[in-house]
């Protein structure tokens with residue numbers, strides 16, 4: 340089978356999802372690091388939305404991290420990272436969609452929006468999302484450590500990168516995980532110990548420095564512009 344060619348940026352949490360999935364699958368891949376502040380001219384020919392991650396695999400080119408992960412789960416079936424039961428598969432997609440349309444935009448708005456009153460509103464909303472996730476995981480995990488119990492799934496890999504970047508929220512906005520979120524804390528702890536996570540983990544200082552321009556509102560990349568919109 341063809342080797343996966345991944346175009347990635349080490350600070351990018353969306354690309355982080357893809358790298359974790361490839362590691363969990365034990366798939367062969369090459370990684371081309373893209374400097375988002377100085378993208379090579381050829382990058383627009385590879386990435387239709389001018390973003391990382393994107394993969395080339397044989398004749399296929401796939402972008403959008405959630406879609407890439409489902410593609411990888413299909414072409415590298417072992418170990419499976421989606422539940423087999425259709426009801427649970429639907430639930431997995433619901434939570435991945437929640438990550439993309441609710442939790443993650445809120446994470447960025449807390450940093451990018453400088454108006455104090457608005458920022459506080461986003462912080463409140465972010466905490467509500469965490470409590471909603473806590474209720475979700477307490478129902479699906481049946482007391483295992485991962486979203487669907489003892490088996491890792493794409494849902495875990497979809498959420499994890501933003502938790503590795505929690506030091507940014509803590510450093511710039513003083514946020515910590517609400518005490519009520521005991522299942523989420525246990526999940527985060529279990530995720531942090533996985534080999535795939537440990538292989539590519541970055542220290543808190545790295546993220547604090549990299550996200551400084553988000554926290555002071557000066558970030559001007561495509562993603563920052565999109566996430567700033569209210």
Ligand SMILES: N[C@@H](CCC(=O)N[C@@H](CS)C(=O)NCC(=O)O)C(=O)O
Pocket residue numbers: 348350351352353354375389390391392402403404405560561562563
């Ligand atoms: N929805 C996309 C988001 C990808 C994304 O926003 N990537 C960022 C880096 S974290 C990017 O490449 N941005 C280009 C830019 O800011 O110029 C996905 O899930 O893959």
